[in-house]
Amino acid sequence: xxxxxxxxxxxxxxxxxxxxxxxxxxxxxxxxxxxxxxxxxxxxxxxxxxxxxxxxxxxxxxxxxxxxxxxxxxxxxxxxxxxxxxxxxxxxxxxxxxxxxxxxxxxxxxxxx
Numbered sequence: 001x002x003x004x005x006x007x008x009x010x011x012x013x014x015x016x017x018x019x020x021x022x023x024x025x026x027x028x029x030x031x032x033x034x035x036x037x038x039x040x041x042x043x044x045x046x047x048x049x050x051x052x053x054x055x056x057x058x059x060x061x062x063x064x065x066x067x068x069x070x071x072x073x074x075x076x077x078x079x080x081x082x083x084x085x086x087x088x089x090x091x092x093x094x095x096x097x098x099x100x101x102x103x104x105x106x107x108x109x110x111x112x113x
Contacts, residue, residue: 001073004029004062006053012078020047027062027070029053038068 003023005016008030020026024046031052041047051065056075063069 003074004072007078
């Protein structure tokens with residue numbers, strides 16, 4: 001399968017390398033790359049590094065900011081998550097998940113009851 005991994009932090013990079021051994025192609029997209037990036041990664045026959053995704057189309061095509069495109073079978077979001085205090089979890093003591101803004105690490109804080 002052709003896999004697009006969104007996010008090139010520690011998780012996205014590790015997952016991309018792991019699945020490169022079984023996937024037909026792996027395309028790693030990053031918002032931190034140059035807008036004209038679309039290059040094969042050294043040491044990997046089937047991995048490419050791309051600029052941020054511009055859009056995904058109904059036919060499964062993923063279009064990157066540099067204009068390149070791939071037809072993806074799978075799109076994985078590896079953009080980082082955080083745990084935070086929220087009003088609904090204070091009563092239970094369970095953490096709540098939220099999307100991390102710039103962190104690619106899992107942070108956990110238990111809610112106080």
